[in-house]
Amino acid sequence: MSHLEMEFTEISLADIETRAQKLIEDYEDHVGKRVRTPVPVESIAEHYLGYTIDITDEGLFEDPKYLGGIVFDDAVIRVNAAVESHEGRYNFTIAHEIGHHVLHREQFIAARNEQTPNIMCREVSAKPLEERQADQFASALLMPADEVAKAMRNIPSASGDISVRALRALAGKVCKIGGFSNVSNTAMCNRLITLGYARGLDYQTGTGLDLMRSADARGFSGIDTWLYKRLKKFMRIFR
Numbered sequence: 001m002s003h004l005e006m007e008f009t010e011i012s013l014a015d016i017e018t019r020a021q022k023l024i025e026d027y028e029d030h031v032g033k034r035v036r037t038p039v040p041v042e043s044i045a046e047h048y049l050g051y052t053i054d055i056t057d058e059g060l061f062e063d064p065k066y067l068g069g070i071v072f073d074d075a076v077i078r079v080n081a082a083v084e085s086h087e088g089r090y091n092f093t094i095a096h097e098i099g100h101h102v103l104h105r106e107q108f109i110a111a112r113n114e115q116t117p118n119i120m121c122r123e124v125s126a127k128p129l130e131e132r133q134a135d136q137f138a139s140a141l142l143m144p145a146d147e148v149a150k151a152m153r154n155i156p157s158a159s160g161d162i163s164v165r166a167l168r169a170l171a172g173k174v175c176k177i178g179g180f181s182n183v184s185n186t187a188m189c190n191r192l193i194t195l196g197y198a199r200g201l202d203y204q205t206g207t208g209l210d211l212m213r214s215a216d217a218r219g220f221s222g223i224d225t226w227l228y229k230r231l232k233k234f235m236r237i238f239r
């Protein structure tokens, strides 16, 4: 299935951050307690937004390139069974589908016609605007900026330019100290770049970081370990 024949509107990163934060606050009101890390995206989807999470390897999901999908009409989030055992990938997929609910549901329902598939899918390869937006939302939801900032305050000398290896180590520390136990190291690396904690790497486009980022957006811990090893080799050669 190709991506939807539908034009979604641009949403600023700041707006996506705000809407992820708002969802957390609404969920806090709903459950009557403060949300701490790891952000319980499964519970937000099921107990607050009313979705059923269906882990499946049937139909479309026989193909591992479909990581997940959301069917608004049935209030179902489908997750490829191949993703289930990878904590980071599983949670990122659910957070991504929640992103579609928050950012795209209304527009999707208003703009669809008889030819529109009833599912928005998370594919490995295709990255149209709405998929990138859902990834940004997922990062913001799983790794709230203030929680990352709090963890960073407890890590000495963590600012300025940074190597890929140092970024990996830093992301590991942030995950541990900040309690981000449901995100992959790569997801945290990219979050740190987005939030401006890893400045040196923003400018290394074309030297492999782009690959690392896109692999991360897909939450591919298996592939990105492989990719990271290749990347390190590559960077050693060209430095």
Ligand SMILES: [Zn+2]
Residues within 6 Å of the ligand: 096, 097, 100, 120, 121, 122, 123, 130, 131, 134
């Ligand atoms: Zn998607």
